Amino acid sequence: MSNYFNTLPLREQLNQLGVCDFMDSAEFLDGVNVLKGKKLVIVGCGAQGLNQGLNLRDSGLDVSYALRKEAIEGKRDSWKNATENNFTVGTYEELIPNADVVINLTPDKQHTSVVNAVMPLMKKGATLLYSHGFNIVEEGMQIRKDITVIMVAPKCPGSEVRAEYVRGFGVPTLIAVHPENDPDGKGLAQAKAYCVGTGGHRAGVLKSSFVAEVKSDLMGEQTILCGLLQTGSILSFDKMVEKGIDAGYASKLVQYGVEVITEALKHGGVSGMMDRLSNPAKVKAFEISEELKDIMRPLFQKHQDDIMSGEFSSTMMADWANGDKNLLAWRAETGETAFEKTPAGDVKIAEQEYFDNYTLMVAFVRAGVELAFETMVQAGIKPESAYYESLHETPLIANTIARKKLFEMNRVISDTAEYGCYLFDQACKPLLADFMTKVDTDLVGKNFNEGKDGGVDNRTLIAINEVLRSHQVEVVGAELRKAMTAMKTIKTA
Amino acid sequence: MSKPVVHIANLSLKYQHKPVFQGLNWTINRYEHWLICGTSGSGKTSLAKAIAGLPHSYGNIEIAFNPDSDLPATVHYVANWFQFKDLEGQSNFYYQQRYNKQSAETTATVKAELESFGKKHALQLNEVESILAALGFSELKDSTLIQLSSGEHKKLQLVKALWLKPQLLILDLPYNGLDTLSRKNLNTLLEEVSNAGTQLILISNETELPSCINRNAEIKEGKLVEVSADERSWNEIEVSDKAVPTFLTEAAPTPSYSEIIRMIDVNISYGEKHVLKNINWEVKTGEKWVLQGHNGSGKSTLLSLICGDHPQAYANNFHLFGNKRGSGESIWEIKERIGLISPELHWYFDPSATVWQSIVSGFYDSSGLFCDPGYSKKAQTDELISYFGLDEYKNTLMNELPLGKQRLALLARTIVKNPELLILDEPCQGLDQQQTKHFNRLVDELCKNGTTLIYVGHFESQLPNCIEHRILLENGAVKSVGTTIERFESVENFEYN
Ligand SMILES: NC(=O)c1ccc[n+]([C@@H]2O[C@H](COP(=O)([O-])OP(=O)(O)OC[C@H]3O[C@@H](n4cnc5c(N)ncnc54)[C@H](OP(=O)(O)O)[C@@H]3O)[C@@H](O)[C@H]2O)c1
Numbered sequence: 001m002s003n004y005f006n007t008l009p010l011r012e013q014l015n016q017l018g019v020c021d022f023m024d025s026a027e028f029l030d031g032v033n034v035l036k037g038k039k040l041v042i043v044g045c046g047a048q049g050l051n052q053g054l055n056l057r058d059s060g061l062d063v064s065y066a067l068r069k070e071a072i073e074g075k076r077d078s079w080k081n082a083t084e085n086n087f088t089v090g091t092y093e094e095l096i097p098n099a100d101v102v103i104n105l106t107p108d109k110q111h112t113s114v115v116n117a118v119m120p121l122m123k124k125g126a127t128l129l130y131s132h133g134f135n136i137v138e139e140g141m142q143i144r145k146d147i148t149v150i151m152v153a154p155k156c157p158g159s160e161v162r163a164e165y166v167r168g169f170g171v172p173t174l175i176a177v178h179p180e181n182d183p184d185g186k187g188l189a190q191a192k193a194y195c196v197g198t199g200g201h202r203a204g205v206l207k208s209s210f211v212a213e214v215k216s217d218l219m220g221e222q223t224i225l226c227g228l229l230q231t232g233s234i235l236s237f238d239k240m241v242e243k244g245i246d247a248g249y250a251s252k253l254v255q256y257g258v259e260v261i262t263e264a265l266k267h268g269g270v271s272g273m274m275d276r277l278s279n280p281a282k283v284k285a286f287e288i289s290e291e292l293k294d295i296m297r298p299l300f301q302k303h304q305d306d307i308m309s310g311e312f313s314s315t316m317m318a319d320w321a322n323g324d325k326n327l328l329a330w331r332a333e334t335g336e337t338a339f340e341k342t343p344a345g346d347v348k349i350a351e352q353e354y355f356d357n358y359t360l361m362v363a364f365v366r367a368g369v370e371l372a373f374e375t376m377v378q379a380g381i382k383p384e385s386a387y388y389e390s391l392h393e394t395p396l397i398a399n400t401i402a403r404k405k406l407f408e409m410n411r412v413i414s415d416t417a418e419y420g421c422y423l424f425d426q427a428c429k430p431l432l433a434d435f436m437t438k439v440d441t442d443l444v445g446k447n448f449n450e451g452k453d454g455g456v457d458n459r460t461l462i463a464i465n466e467v468l469r470s471h472q473v474e475v476v477g478a479e480l481r482k483a484m485t486a487m488k489t490i491k492t493a
Numbered sequence: 494m495s496k497p498v499v500h501i502a503n504l505s506l507k508y509q510h511k512p513v514f515q516g517l518n519w520t521i522n523r524y525e526h527w528l529i530c531g532t533s534g535s536g537k538t539s540l541a542k543a544i545a546g547l548p549h550s551y552g553n554i555e556i557a558f559n560p561d562s563d564l565p566a567t568v569h570y571v572a573n574w575f576q577f578k579d580l581e582g583q584s585n586f587y588y589q590q591r592y593n594k595q596s597a598e599t600t601a602t603v604k605a606e607l608e609s610f611g612k613k614h615a616l617q618l619n620e621v622e623s624i625l626a627a628l629g630f631s632e633l634k635d636s637t638l639i640q641l642s643s644g645e646h647k648k649l650q651l652v653k654a655l656w657l658k659p660q661l662l663i664l665d666l667p668y669n670g671l672d673t674l675s676r677k678n679l680n681t682l683l684e685e686v687s688n689a690g691t692q693l694i695l696i697s698n699e700t701e702l703p704s705c706i707n708r709n710a711e712i713k714e715g716k717l718v719e720v721s722a723d724e725r726s727w728n729e730i731e732v733s734d735k736a737v738p739t740f741l742t743e744a745a746p747t748p749s750y751s752e753i754i755r756m757i758d759v760n761i762s763y764g765e766k767h768v769l770k771n772i773n774w775e776v777k778t779g780e781k782w783v784l785q786g787h788n789g790s791g792k793s794t795l796l797s798l799i800c801g802d803h804p805q806a807y808a809n810n811f812h813l814f815g816n817k818r819g820s821g822e823s824i825w826e827i828k829e830r831i832g833l834i835s836p837e838l839h840w841y842f843d844p845s846a847t848v849w850q851s852i853v854s855g856f857y858d859s860s861g862l863f864c865d866p867g868y869s870k871k872a873q874t875d876e877l878i879s880y881f882g883l884d885e886y887k888n889t890l891m892n893e894l895p896l897g898k899q900r901l902a903l904l905a906r907t908i909v910k911n912p913e914l915l916i917l918d919e920p921c922q923g924l925d926q927q928q929t930k931h932f933n934r935l936v937d938e939l940c941k942n943g944t945t946l947i948y949v950g951h952f953e954s955q956l957p958n959c960i961e962h963r964i965l966l967e968n969g970a971v972k973s974v975g976t977t978i979e980r981f982e983s984v985e986n987f988e989y990n
Contacts, residue, residue: 032823036821037821054804057807058801058823058824059823059824059825060821060822060823060826062821085804085805085807086804086805086807086808087807163590166802167843167859167860167861168825168854168857168858168859168860168861168863169859169861169863202863202864
């Protein structure tokens with residue numbers, strides 16, 4: 001098997017990277033009809049598997065679960081999840097041969113072995129569905145030509161997929177059809193119906209391609225979503241402790257700060273987030289985020305280049321083959337950081353204080369979101385796709401940090417994201433060493449406005465606002481957010 | 494004479510920037526136990542919170558605790574609302590989550606919650622057992638917070654307060670969601686703590702009260718007026734004669750099925766725990782039912798099956814609206830025909846929506862509004878808002894309104910689409926007597942046109958007149974099914990064992 005993307009001529013690479021169509025709700029009027037009465041068999045019953053299955057069944061579809069023998073015999077969590085919710089559970093041999101659609105919701109690392117086990121059992125003309133395209137694009141998995149291959153990728157953790165559905169809403173979703181496997185031309189209709197079954201059609205659906213989804217998803221998660229949030233959190237915590245700020249306070253500010261700050265990002269984009277600062281703090285945050293962008297740009301570009309060339313996935317797969325040596329070592333290291341080991345102090349931090357005392361994180365987030373977006377767009381990814389994989393997902397990841405810090409974030413995200421996150425973090429920390437020596441507690445730990453009179457130069461402020469608001473991520477974002485207006489606010493301590 | 498326990502002089506209070514009290518004076522002396530009543534929105538809760546010293550209230554309030562008492566020198570306030578968090582400090586729940594087995598482990602157990610409360614206040618664990626037993630709570634110790642019904646959450650709040658025995662205890666609508674026996678037992682427990690030296694301020698519009706209550710006051714137009722015990726009865730309530738909006742009284746087309754619900758040996762269990770046992774129940778189109786049973790008898794689980802909210806519906810044999818459940822219908826097709834209100838729905842409802850959005854969302858069965866409803870739905874919503882007297886709150890966020898007003902908005906949401914089946918699970922919780930009477934009359938009116946009704950309510954006097962059938966649950970099983978003639982003979986005379 002070789003990297004699918006690298007087998008394509010440049011023309012076709014650009015073609016597939018550029019598939020990006022924000023779908024009108026009228027495209028979903030047929031509901032789930034195309035899949036009504038069809039047998040949907042989900043392989044794997046984890047975060048995505050269980051929650052997508054619950055939604056599909058509540059939408060009137062016929063859902064059952066095929067689990068590996070060990071999981072059934074050992075009555076593992078996946079088996080319990082499925083049986084306690086009264087789904088039919090069976091082995092591959094029992095369920096796959098009758099399936100009209102086989103949905104692969106096992107961890108990405110297992111996809112090759114799972115698909116190799118399942119494919120020979122699939123009936124002629126059936127459909128294989130993924131929620132992430134890594135296996136097809138990076139591993140170049142070849143699927144039997146009579147089988148239709150589609151993707152429906154909810155851009156949220158599984159628990160949200162369920163919570164939003166029962167509220168009567170859904171989560172933003174990407175759908176795609178693999179151009180090498182659409183023998184009967186039914187792929188798109190099935191993907192749309194599946195998307196309705198999970199509730200995704202209510203929250204904004206982007207028609208994408210396997211290639212565009214993978215290349216942008218990898219880039220987003222490694223750089224802004226996980227990588228920079230990890231680096232920024234650790235550097236901020238260490239700086240505060242170095243400067244004598246109470247460690248419990250520092251731990252709380254960092255743990256919950258990203259969530260509070262990115263909540264503003266979710267509602268009003270980068271400018272909405274920056275608007276939460278006082279004028280002088282905004283000017284300062286703007287200046288340092290410009291500096292951060294210059295420092296980190298080459299690293300963002302390197303990540304994008306390695307993702308495009310397949311270098312990233314081949315290094316990671318080498319680590320898989322090596323028993324996850326690097327991944328496990330990095331994971332252990334993260335668990336040992338001072339931030340991770342210092343419990344959040346029992347202090348009350350008001351919502352606005354998270355902005356005023358953590359201006360540095362606002363600057364990190366602005367720099368990271370804009371850089372990730374710009375780098376993706378330069379590499380041929382369409383702005384809408386780039387938006388989903390940068391700005392849109394940042395608050396969701398920040399929420400995992402608020403829940404249980406970085407270790408939790410890395411547990412919830414996929415192994416692929418975790419691996420990329422560590423790669424980024426390893427390279428980014430030394431890059432920021434000089435910058436961090438200049439940072440003091442006015443940017444992190446204490447109120448930036450303390451002892452200042454609040455005055456700024458009119459023209460400077462106007463110019464800064466103009467730069468922030470006219471950035472392409474803001475223009476595209478305003479449009480897409482309209483479709484997801486009802487995204488609920490996340491409530492934390 | 495000893496110093497007054499609470500002395501309030503010239504207190505002014507605001508709720509959401511609007512004045513509720515101006516220049517209030519009130520003195521509470523030793524051995525006095527007060528009942529405070531008043532219509533919803535009169536300021537009962539604001540006053541209680543001010544005495545409890547909760548944030549956002551200020552004024553001149555002096556509290557003189559008794560230095561010779563063994564009881565904690567503190568004011569404890571039992572709110573009319575309960576709150577809990579999961580183990581990660583979040584309270585992002587949705588009401589169907591109670592029924593998901595895999596969600597259970599994400600919140601603390603009742604036992605752990607009580608242990609941490611006891612530790613915080615240095616209380617003896619063995620002293621809580623009798624309180625738990627009296628409120629029928631002992632068996633719930635291993636349940637997790639997400640699994641509790643709203644009545645059970647209320648009990649947990651009360652258990653903590655009664656265990657703490659503070660010098661001053663303020664209870665805000667403590668009877669909400671409690672079954673008849675628990676109310677009786679709560680009164681006995683309150684009498685006990687008052688004998689032991691706790692002074693009570695009880696906010697309630699109920700009539701069955703602990704015998705220790707010896708002062709009564711009513712809040713009326715920003716004033717606290719002392720009344721005698723018999724003056725506080727509400728018999729002569731005037732109910733306004735506003736015409737019901739016509740779009741709600743149009744007869745629905747006759748459906749093709751004669752039974753709305755047919756359950757055959759329905760069972761629900763979580764592991765070893767059996768919450769519904771062999772339920773058989775038929776509800777014919779147009780019938781009006783009351784569903785009764787003690788707290789924890791399985792009422793809300795039974796209703797969750799009907800509303801498409803319970804995942805175990807798929808393993809059971811029952812028919813809804815003429816279709817076998819799980820035969821290809823979606824939960825949205827089921828919900829479309831049902832107007833639902835329940836304490837849980839209220840508790841988990843999106844608090845960041847406006848009153849208007851909340852009501853329109855009833856057309857879509859969503860918590861919050863996600864699309865443009867179009868002209869006629871907007872017009873109908875406006876008409877209903879006027880009918881419920883909510884015009885001035887139309888654009889107010891739900892979480893800025895007092896409980897009673899929120900509840901009115903959610904009741905409007907429940908009926909806005911004029912559904913075939915109304916499921917009203919303690920619909921009038923948090924309303925005052927007048928509002929309750931008014932709403933029940935509206936229900937009678939709506940039901941004239943063939944609407945089917947399932948109503949959960951513990952008290953005969955608080956039910957609509959149209960009810961003609963009754964089903965009584967006990968410990969997850971049907972205890973009796975009958976018509977209303979034999980209805981109240983054996984109501985809930987069940988004992989906790
Ligand atoms: N998590 C997200 O936020 C997210 C978002 C969008 C898309 N996705 C995609 O969704 C897919 C599933 O991810 P997830 O996070 O739901 O995974 P997960 O929670 O780790 O669940 C994986 C499931 O697969 C089973 N499994 C593991 N190894 C297996 C093997 N070798 N053979 C067969 N079954 C195996 C596991 O059960 P047993 O071990 O008991 O067999 C488990 O039920 C991935 O493609 C991922 O990229 C995830």
